[in-house]
Amino acid sequence: MTKLLKNKTAAVLVFAMIVSVFMPIIAFAATINAKFDSSTNTITGSVYLTDEEYGALNGNTITIGVYHEDGTYSTVTATYSGKDGIFNFDPITITENTYLGYPDDSSVVTDLYTYTAPVYGGGGYFPPANVINADGTVNRDALINLFNANADATIHSTSDVVLLPADALIKGKSLTIVLEDGTSITLPIAALKLEELAKSLGVELKDLVIRVELKKVTGDAADKIGAAATAVGGKQVAPAVDFKVVAVAGDKEQAITTFGQYVSRTIPLNEVAADTSGLVGVLYNPVTGEFSFVPTTFATENDKTMATLKRNGNSIYTVIQAKAVSFADLAGNWAQKDVEALASKLIVKGTSATKFEPKRNITRAEFAALVVRALGLEVSGTTSKFKDVASDKWYAATIATAVNAGLITGYEDGTFKPNANITRKELAAIVTRAITFAGKDVTLTDEQISAALANFKDAGSLGWAKGEVAVAVSEGIVNGQTATTVAGNANANRAEAATMIARFLGNVGFVK
Template sequence: MATRFSERFTKNRDRINRRETPVQNHTFIQKISAMLSIMLVVAVMVPVLAFAASATVGFSQVTYKNGSVYGTVYSNVYANGVNDAVYVNVYDSNKNPLSVAKATYSASKDGLYYYSFTKDALGGYSYVNVSGNVYDEGVSVGSSVYQVVYDTTSRSNNSSRSGSGGGGGGAISTDGTISVSSDGSVDANTLSNALTSHDTVTLKLSGDFALIPASAIVDAVKDGKTIIVINDNGSITLPLSILNLDNLAKALDVEVKDLKIKVSVAKVKSETAAAVKAAAEALGGTQVADAVNFDVEAVGKNNQTAAISFGSTYVARTLKVTSSVNSKQATGVLYNPAVKKLSFVPSTFSMVDGSTVATLKRNGSSIYTVVQSSKSFADVANHWSKADVELLANKLVVDGVTDTTFQPDRNITRAEFAALVVRALGLSSSSAANQFSDVKSGSWYAETVATAVKAGIIDGYEDGTFRPDAQITREELAAMSIRALNYADVATNVSDPQSVLSKFKDAKDIVWAQKEIAAAINSGLINGLTDTTIGSAEQATRAQSATILKRLLSTARFID
């Protein structure tokens, strides 16, 4: 019989312990102090390479004048706690470190958080380089590329220059924003100049789409820069690194110079809007945002188009919520017009200028909205898993067995948990042929298993089977969950798994997933059955699975 997991979620933090030893020699003390100061500065300036960066970081404005650098850096990560911080690193023209400024949170807008900074008395350089770095619990989670900033006392600031040429795409504002006319055209020179001076450029639309000339973003794609496309319907933050311009041009039989990237942020037509509303009501929910089609495609000659794959990159888009919502009962959703149904999309909520904004994250184009519901199950009313089960039910990640029952203590199969992980990551179903001999094409889980295999979340057994109906063990559950976090670009590697597992007397019973279980414990996804046992062979229940998924989504910042 499976034993329930602990409800407590422990967030591991790096601890730095220092031991001070009295030293009598005054000169030696001075040298040690100087060395420690240099080490501390370097520690701030150099990203922690052991963790994968996941945050978007850039400058909305920055000025270098009379020896001082000041301005605003932004990120999609809110870092304003004791162990969370945003730093701006300043370098000379040869990119040698000069100084570090800690930025202070100032505002949020369109799913981004803005931080102000000032650093004085840098010296007489004609220009300096700056980069931003975001730290979460003392660990670097994202950094920007170098940005050159010229001294405005001697020449015009590079960030304020405008491009030439007519036809759409107005002048660049000091924060890297370009106004785009209703025909969607963006001037190549204007955009190229903006991307030279800014890590992120915002295209503010008068209409529903922007036509981005590929010739203007060739270098920006290589440099990993970002374009935000925004209008009254919402916004999408597009990392240019997802674009393979050569392949897209080849697919449309054009040269890169003749290729455009069309980014649409458009409300759906009335017929589709009615279908979306009906789909929300069918789930017992209420639609609380307009249905908006976010689409990114390549356009060649004669308006021929090609779909653009985002790979495993989660792209953020925002929707304005039309009424007050409880973030524990609301979620972003994708509308599938083929089946006229809604499904969960990783999403968080924030207040911007007094209004609620939903930030939806997914690696694909589609129609999105926000729904709110209030689901409960009679058989979890007094169960330890009540909060997690109802949270994920309202977010459409888990379903009840009936409208009023969840059966929290029932064991869960490998296929059932695979389906939950696929749903939690917001993955599109794969129609690829399955590689397992016991997964038949007509089974309910065939596409789910194929999708999970494609995402690297599941493996089969050595005999070529998946065993979909076998009850999942804690060992298998931990492995799938860690692979799901890795897919979401969350670093989970543990350098010394045995140090994590050493306190559990039954660690020797783990068959094959020592690294995965150590990573799951270290990431806070699972706890021991007791203080000294893991119970890797124990079978998991529906309630335990819901708790694991809730922790997974929270760790990946896919839910609030």
């Protein structure tokens, strides 16, 4: 912990119960913004009170109780800054775990929150020393206690293999595992379906262990990944990490390959990135030797750039510096910037090395493949519910994946019409569903739908897609073909499809 304290400097947000020294004992749920100074092992910052809390004060100071893990106790005074309910406090020296709280009785510490050394922008509870052992095994009771303190818990491991007791894991909401270099994975516990796993392996939950691996790829496998980056005109700028989650019951194992929702993973870049616009988070397929796009954001802090990759499945992930892509027939085209950016991120492809054909219509199958790539979804299954989608077609697995994600539907006659041109309203509807799948609530009231479409005189022709097109308009995904027409029943072309995908990725924060 001392090493972490000396090496990290970051702002974190912690919560504390605080009380005015001029009033009877009254607890406030205030917010403390604290910044850690590694040179002095102190935090300084300010306390923010709501208008209601500030109005209840009788004076211009508040007192914060400071409880240290070694049992010592002190107080610090925060003084009103003169504006917006903000009270500033002087430096507080912190130890391994420092609790900021309501100074009632120093012998009783309840409902308090922990300030700890931040790790790559993180903060919150550090586990007690006995939560995880050097070999990666996690203590059941200690993990339960950790979840009792915070349902979204974090543990730090020196081992790249962590063994979690399922009957303790089920007590929490999420668990983030962080390695010493910042590599991490955040597991949404409900998505693991632990009770179903135990049943499928024929054991009780108490006999089930979840093995989480965050292993750097080395040797010949690592060389192949570097060569694959070179082959696409790029450069690998982060280690490749093989993330695995496996249910273990005695000598039986079952890999958890998909989660049904996005799972976040972080990987440190080899060097600080001054410009991340050309960086692409990717999945590496060891069978085909190819990369595919993964929704990724980047943040630089404490002289380290971290990539956060979001995807619904496990695999090998890394980051590459992509090759800039251009198409001769896009010069001066309104969609040029969006199309070429998506091409460099391995989301769209040209019809040849030099052509994109922006005005060519796009089929329903082609757009299904495009949105699945943009979402970084694990493509699985080839069985389709549509009678006109044969399992041996190139698009069968992609359509099955899109259906399972709730992105596309077929027609009442049981067909999908994969080779039919997709209309603008169908395209907008799929992108709206993709926004929802990404976790953003874009529900509109009837009044909001009408307001979003008020400028389009042809809005009445949208039919079943009216609500979804309204969302696409309100979210800035669709601008209308003209100022007064949305042209929902017109066929969409490749430029329009790519532009909507680019806007979608920015809208949900999948590129940054």
